[in-house]
Amino acid sequence: MLQTLTNSCIRPVVACDAGNRYVKWVNPSKQVKSILSCVAELDKYDSYDMNANCPHTVYIETDNGKRYLIGKDASQFGGRMVFDGDKCELAEILVLAALQPLPGETNLVINDLRLCLPDSRIDASREALQRLIGQRVFTRNNLLIHADVKAVRAIDETVGSFRKAKSEGLFGYSGALNGIISLGGKDGIARLYTTEGQINRSADVKISGTLALITHINKALAVETGRTVQPHVVMDAIERGDYTIPGTGFNFSKIFFDCREKWWSEIRSAVGKQWQPFADEIGEILVVGGSAHIVAKHLPNDRYKVPTQPQFFDLLGLI
Structure with missing residues (x-):
């Protein structure tokens, strides 16, 4: 159950775009944050010490004992890139990265959680996001959070x-x-x-x-070098600008x-x-x-x- 709530726990609106390439959200200080859309579920033998100064990875522990990395380090733990699957299926994990309490608080009430969807008319996609409504207890970067999401609104991309x-x-x-x-x-x-x-x-x-652009590039790489490259590696090289x-x-x-x-x-x-x-x-x-x-x-x-x-x-x- 949630602890005693005060007005300082309430965030009226939280916006998150859990995309296929990046998870993006606006934090309580109204800063835009972005991490790689890659999720790794750690098993009991994996050791991960969260670096408090790491801006590229979020470490999540759920109340059922599961542990996840979301972001850059996840790819180095055999993580799954979101564009390899269905981002709506992973939404329950990805969105936890965006559920940040106000400074000095561990409780969080979100009155209106707004999420992007390619087409909000698709019932299955909307239903997947509605599972985010309700109370949950989890750890985000070693901070225990008691969260209560009152409503989720699926908004069409664009x-x-x-x-x-x-x-x-x-x-x-x-x-x-x-x-x-x-x-x-x-x-x-x-x-x-x-x-x-x-x-x-x-x-x-x-x-x-x-991803379609990367497919074109990989076809050419197969001819030029005799091998293809993982899509996220090619995307990273394009983003860096060094190709x-x-x-x-x-x-x-x-x-x-x-x-x-x-x-x-x-x-x-x-x-x-x-x-x-x-x-x-x-x-x-x-x-x-x-x-x-x-x-x-x-x-x-x-x-x-x-x-x-x-x-x-x-x-x-x-x-």
Whole structure:
């Protein structure tokens, strides 16, 4: 049971984007936090001493005795990358990283937990997230937390981006249809929004995420080097900007630039085809998500924009 609660224990809204590449959330100090979407369940023989200064890994112990690493160190303990599975199935573990009490507290009441979903109309996905409602006791980075989640709201990906873009005046044609293209890790979504912020569902386009780009790169690597590389290793090299595989020192920058053009061209083609009936009504298109930066200099025209911190734009729009 929860201990005696005070008003200082209550966080009215907590937003979390448990994506296929990164788990992102806003902490009690209103700072954006991000760790790798990788989960390792430790067995009783695994020893892990939590480094309090480690910003890239969260250590979780649940009340049933299970222990998990979420983040960078998880990959070194044989962890499972979320894009290899179903992120909704892992949501109960991933979201624990975001359940942080206010400073000096160990109790936490969340009135409204807001989470991103590709399509909030899918019953199975919504039901998986509803399991987060209720009381639980767990340890987060060696701090025992008594948490009570009152409500969980599943919000469609890109809704936060539209709200934030509109509030910041990023759409110069506010009376037109405006689009959001979200480039995620496993997949992505392109959506058109009415002036009132309603999703035009008939224009939805499910698009390939960074994982499809990595597949193109790995096909080329197999020819050039005789082997493929784990997707997260390639993603890390792209994110660092050195395009180098650590184990071999092989630089795949030329492969990357060629494959990026193919991948981005396929996305633009798919979106253009689906949005053709609305072409004369579309004002501007915002490109967000973790891979937005790699196409920022290759946008087809001035109607396309990449905002500041595109990887966190959707998350920040949820609050």
